[in-house]
Amino acid sequence: KAGVTQTPRYLIKTRGQQVTLSCSPISGHRSVSWYQQTPGQGLQFLFEYFSETQRNKGNFPGRFSGRQFSNSRSEMNVSTLELGDSALYLCASSLPQGRLGVSNEQFFGPGTRLTVL
Amino acid sequence: GQQLNQSPQSMFIQEGEDVSMNCTSSSIFNTWLWYKQDPGEGPVLLIALYKAGELTSNGRLTAQFGITRKDSFLNISASIPSDVGIYFCAVGIPHGGSQGNLIFGKGTKLSVKP
Numbered sequence: 001k002a003g004v005t006q007t008p009r010y011l012i013k014t015r016g017q018q019v020t021l022s023c024s025p026i027s028g029h030r031s032v033s034w035y036q037q038t039p040g041q042g043l044q045f046l047f048e049y050f051s052e053t054q055r056n057k058g059n060f061p062g063r064f065s066g067r068q069f070s071n072s073r074s075e076m077n078v079s080t081l082e083l084g085d086s087a088l089y090l091c092a093s094s095l096p097q098g099r100l101g102v103s104n105e106q107f108f109g110p111g112t113r114l115t116v117l
Numbered sequence: 118g119q120q121l122n123q124s125p126q127s128m129f130i131q132e133g134e135d136v137s138m139n140c141t142s143s144s145i146f147n148t149w150l151w152y153k154q155d156p157g158e159g160p161v162l163l164i165a166l167y168k169a170g171e172l173t174s175n176g177r178l179t180a181q182f183g184i185t186r187k188d189s190f191l192n193i194s195a196s197i198p199s200d201v202g203i204y205f206c207a208v209g210i211p212h213g214g215s216q217g218n219l220i221f222g223k224g225t226k227l228s229v230k231p
Contacts, residue, residue: 045218056218090159108159
Protein backbone atom coordinates (compact mmCIF):
# COMPACT_ATOMS: atom_id res chain seq x y z
CA LYS A 1 0.00 0.00 0.00
CA ALA A 2 1.42 3.38 -0.99
CA GLY A 3 2.21 5.77 1.83
CA VAL A 4 1.27 9.40 2.26
CA THR A 5 2.57 11.52 -0.59
CA GLN A 6 3.22 15.24 -0.51
CA THR A 7 4.02 17.63 -3.31
CA PRO A 8 6.13 19.51 -3.89
CA ARG A 9 9.00 18.26 -1.71
CA TYR A 10 10.82 21.59 -1.79
CA LEU A 11 9.62 25.12 -2.38
CA ILE A 12 11.23 28.54 -2.27
CA LYS A 13 9.04 31.62 -2.03
CA THR A 14 9.50 35.27 -1.13
CA ARG A 15 7.78 37.26 1.58
CA GLY A 16 4.25 38.30 0.72
CA GLN A 17 3.64 35.47 -1.73
CA GLN A 18 1.22 32.65 -1.13
CA VAL A 19 1.77 28.92 -1.40
CA THR A 20 -0.34 25.78 -1.79
CA LEU A 21 0.87 22.40 -0.62
CA SER A 22 -0.73 19.11 -1.54
CA CYS A 23 -1.18 15.82 0.32
CA SER A 24 -2.55 12.46 -0.80
CA PRO A 25 -3.38 10.16 2.13
CA ILE A 26 -2.96 6.42 2.33
CA SER A 27 -5.71 4.69 0.37
CA GLY A 28 -8.71 4.18 2.66
CA HIS A 29 -7.64 6.84 5.14
CA ARG A 30 -10.14 9.65 5.35
CA SER A 31 -8.65 11.83 8.07
CA VAL A 32 -5.81 14.18 7.13
CA SER A 33 -3.88 16.35 9.57
CA TRP A 34 -1.25 18.97 8.89
CA TYR A 35 1.73 19.88 11.08
CA GLN A 36 4.46 22.49 10.95
CA GLN A 37 7.96 21.49 12.05
CA THR A 38 10.62 24.07 12.90
CA PRO A 39 13.86 23.76 14.89
CA GLY A 40 12.59 26.19 17.52
CA GLN A 41 9.00 25.08 18.02
CA GLY A 42 9.21 21.44 17.03
CA LEU A 43 6.15 19.73 15.58
CA GLN A 44 2.97 21.75 15.91
CA PHE A 45 -0.54 20.83 14.86
CA LEU A 46 -2.12 23.04 12.20
CA PHE A 47 -5.51 21.46 11.39
CA GLU A 48 -7.36 18.23 10.71
CA TYR A 49 -9.84 17.39 7.97
CA PHE A 50 -12.32 14.57 7.68
CA SER A 51 -15.02 14.20 5.02
CA GLU A 52 -14.11 17.56 3.53
CA THR A 53 -14.71 19.31 6.87
CA GLN A 54 -12.20 20.91 9.18
CA ARG A 55 -12.72 19.21 12.53
CA ASN A 56 -9.92 20.62 14.59
CA LYS A 57 -7.57 23.59 14.35
CA GLY A 58 -4.33 24.48 16.06
CA ASN A 59 -3.16 27.86 17.22
CA PHE A 60 -2.06 29.40 13.92
CA PRO A 61 -3.13 32.67 12.27
CA GLY A 62 -5.83 32.79 9.64
CA ARG A 63 -3.18 33.02 6.91
CA PHE A 64 -2.98 29.25 7.25
CA SER A 65 -5.93 27.47 5.70
CA GLY A 66 -6.72 24.13 4.20
CA ARG A 67 -9.30 22.04 2.48
CA GLN A 68 -10.06 18.44 1.72
CA PHE A 69 -11.54 17.00 -1.44
CA SER A 70 -14.05 14.19 -1.88
CA ASN A 71 -11.21 11.74 -2.63
CA SER A 72 -9.63 12.65 0.76
CA ARG A 73 -6.74 14.50 -0.85
CA SER A 74 -5.95 17.69 1.02
CA GLU A 75 -4.30 21.01 0.34
CA MET A 76 -3.05 23.65 2.68
CA ASN A 77 -2.53 27.26 1.77
CA VAL A 78 -0.42 29.93 3.39
CA SER A 79 -1.07 33.49 2.27
CA THR A 80 1.12 36.55 2.72
CA LEU A 81 4.18 34.49 3.57
CA GLU A 82 6.50 35.63 6.34
CA LEU A 83 10.10 34.63 6.98
CA GLY A 84 8.96 32.70 10.05
CA ASP A 85 6.81 30.43 7.89
CA SER A 86 9.94 28.66 6.69
CA ALA A 87 9.48 25.13 7.93
CA LEU A 88 8.87 21.51 7.06
CA TYR A 89 5.14 21.03 6.53
CA LEU A 90 3.99 17.52 7.26
CA CYS A 91 0.77 15.82 6.35
CA ALA A 92 -0.48 12.77 8.23
CA SER A 93 -3.36 10.45 7.48
CA SER A 94 -5.30 8.07 9.68
CA LEU A 95 -8.28 5.75 9.56
CA PRO A 96 -11.63 7.40 10.27
CA GLN A 97 -12.26 5.67 13.58
CA GLY A 98 -9.79 5.52 16.39
CA ARG A 99 -9.27 2.51 18.62
CA LEU A 100 -11.12 2.83 21.91
CA GLY A 101 -12.48 6.16 20.66
CA VAL A 102 -9.21 8.02 21.08
CA SER A 103 -6.77 9.43 18.58
CA ASN A 104 -5.63 6.87 16.11
CA GLU A 105 -2.18 6.27 14.75
CA GLN A 106 -1.22 8.94 12.25
CA PHE A 107 1.06 8.14 9.33
CA PHE A 108 3.21 10.92 8.00
CA GLY A 109 4.33 11.87 4.53
CA PRO A 110 7.88 13.03 3.76
CA GLY A 111 6.92 16.68 4.09
CA THR A 112 7.31 19.81 2.01
CA ARG A 113 10.32 21.95 2.89
CA LEU A 114 9.23 25.58 2.47
CA THR A 115 11.84 28.32 2.46
CA VAL A 116 10.69 31.93 2.56
CA LEU A 117 13.24 34.52 1.47
CA GLY B 118 -0.62 24.72 27.04
CA GLN B 119 -0.04 21.01 27.29
CA GLN B 120 3.60 20.03 27.07
CA LEU B 121 5.58 16.87 26.93
CA ASN B 122 9.00 16.73 28.55
CA GLN B 123 11.20 14.36 26.63
CA SER B 124 14.65 13.33 27.83
CA PRO B 125 17.43 13.11 27.14
CA GLN B 126 17.64 15.75 24.42
CA SER B 127 20.49 13.91 22.79
CA MET B 128 22.63 10.88 23.33
CA PHE B 129 25.48 9.04 21.71
CA ILE B 130 25.28 5.35 21.15
CA GLN B 131 27.83 2.69 20.48
CA GLU B 132 26.76 -0.27 18.45
CA GLY B 133 25.42 -2.99 20.70
CA GLU B 134 24.44 -0.71 23.56
CA ASP B 135 20.93 -0.48 24.97
CA VAL B 136 19.24 2.92 24.82
CA SER B 137 16.48 4.36 26.95
CA MET B 138 14.47 7.57 26.65
CA ASN B 139 11.33 8.81 28.31
CA CYS B 140 8.55 11.32 28.13
CA THR B 141 6.52 12.88 30.93
CA SER B 142 3.58 15.21 31.17
CA SER B 143 1.64 16.99 33.86
CA SER B 144 -1.64 15.86 32.29
CA ILE B 145 -3.21 12.47 31.75
CA PHE B 146 -3.37 11.13 28.20
CA ASN B 147 -5.05 8.05 26.81
CA THR B 148 -2.76 7.48 23.83
CA TRP B 149 1.03 7.53 23.71
CA LEU B 150 2.93 7.11 20.48
CA TRP B 151 6.60 6.89 19.56
CA TYR B 152 7.93 8.07 16.21
CA LYS B 153 11.36 8.12 14.59
CA GLN B 154 12.40 10.75 12.07
CA ASP B 155 15.35 10.51 9.71
CA PRO B 156 16.83 13.63 8.09
CA GLY B 157 14.68 14.97 5.30
CA GLU B 158 11.83 12.58 6.00
CA GLY B 159 8.58 12.56 7.92
CA PRO B 160 8.19 10.81 11.29
CA VAL B 161 7.61 7.08 11.11
CA LEU B 162 5.34 5.46 13.67
CA LEU B 163 7.19 2.90 15.80
CA ILE B 164 4.82 1.96 18.58
CA ALA B 165 1.33 3.03 19.71
CA LEU B 166 0.14 2.52 23.30
CA TYR B 167 -3.49 2.71 24.38
CA LYS B 168 -3.68 1.19 27.83
CA ALA B 169 -2.08 2.30 31.09
CA GLY B 170 0.63 -0.16 32.08
CA GLU B 171 0.79 -1.60 28.57
CA LEU B 172 4.20 -2.85 27.46
CA THR B 173 4.58 -3.27 23.70
CA SER B 174 7.49 -4.45 21.59
CA ASN B 175 8.38 -3.94 17.96
CA GLY B 176 11.54 -5.90 17.21
CA ARG B 177 14.34 -4.43 19.32
CA LEU B 178 12.09 -1.60 20.49
CA THR B 179 10.02 -1.78 23.65
CA ALA B 180 7.72 0.96 24.92
CA GLN B 181 5.60 1.25 28.02
CA PHE B 182 2.56 3.38 28.83
CA GLY B 183 2.99 4.56 32.42
CA ILE B 184 0.46 3.40 34.97
CA THR B 185 -0.35 7.02 35.91
CA ARG B 186 -0.99 7.78 32.20
CA LYS B 187 1.42 10.69 32.52
CA ASP B 188 4.53 9.10 31.12
CA SER B 189 6.02 6.63 28.70
CA PHE B 190 9.43 5.24 27.94
CA LEU B 191 11.09 3.73 24.89
CA ASN B 192 13.95 1.25 25.03
CA ILE B 193 16.11 0.17 22.13
CA SER B 194 18.12 -2.96 22.73
CA ALA B 195 21.43 -3.83 21.04
CA SER B 196 21.54 -0.60 19.02
CA ILE B 197 22.76 -0.63 15.42
CA PRO B 198 23.93 2.28 13.23
CA SER B 199 20.55 2.66 11.51
CA ASP B 200 18.97 3.49 14.87
CA VAL B 201 20.49 6.96 14.50
CA GLY B 202 17.83 9.63 14.12
CA ILE B 203 15.42 11.70 16.18
CA TYR B 204 12.84 9.93 18.33
CA PHE B 205 9.65 11.71 19.30
CA CYS B 206 7.01 10.85 21.82
CA ALA B 207 3.51 12.07 21.10
CA VAL B 208 0.13 12.00 22.79
CA GLY B 209 -3.28 11.98 21.20
CA ILE B 210 -5.72 14.75 22.04
CA PRO B 211 -9.26 13.71 21.18
CA HIS B 212 -11.39 16.70 20.30
CA GLY B 213 -15.10 16.19 20.18
CA GLY B 214 -15.83 13.72 17.45
CA SER B 215 -12.54 14.16 15.69
CA GLN B 216 -9.38 12.08 15.82
CA GLY B 217 -7.91 15.16 17.37
CA ASN B 218 -4.34 16.10 17.00
CA LEU B 219 -1.00 14.94 18.30
CA ILE B 220 1.21 16.87 20.70
CA PHE B 221 4.87 16.03 20.30
CA GLY B 222 7.83 16.09 22.61
CA LYS B 223 10.94 17.99 21.51
CA GLY B 224 12.70 14.79 20.50
CA THR B 225 15.72 12.74 21.50
CA LYS B 226 18.54 12.83 18.98
CA LEU B 227 20.51 9.61 18.73
CA SER B 228 23.98 9.86 17.25
CA VAL B 229 26.84 7.42 16.90
CA LYS B 230 29.74 7.77 19.33
CA PRO B 231 32.80 9.08 17.49
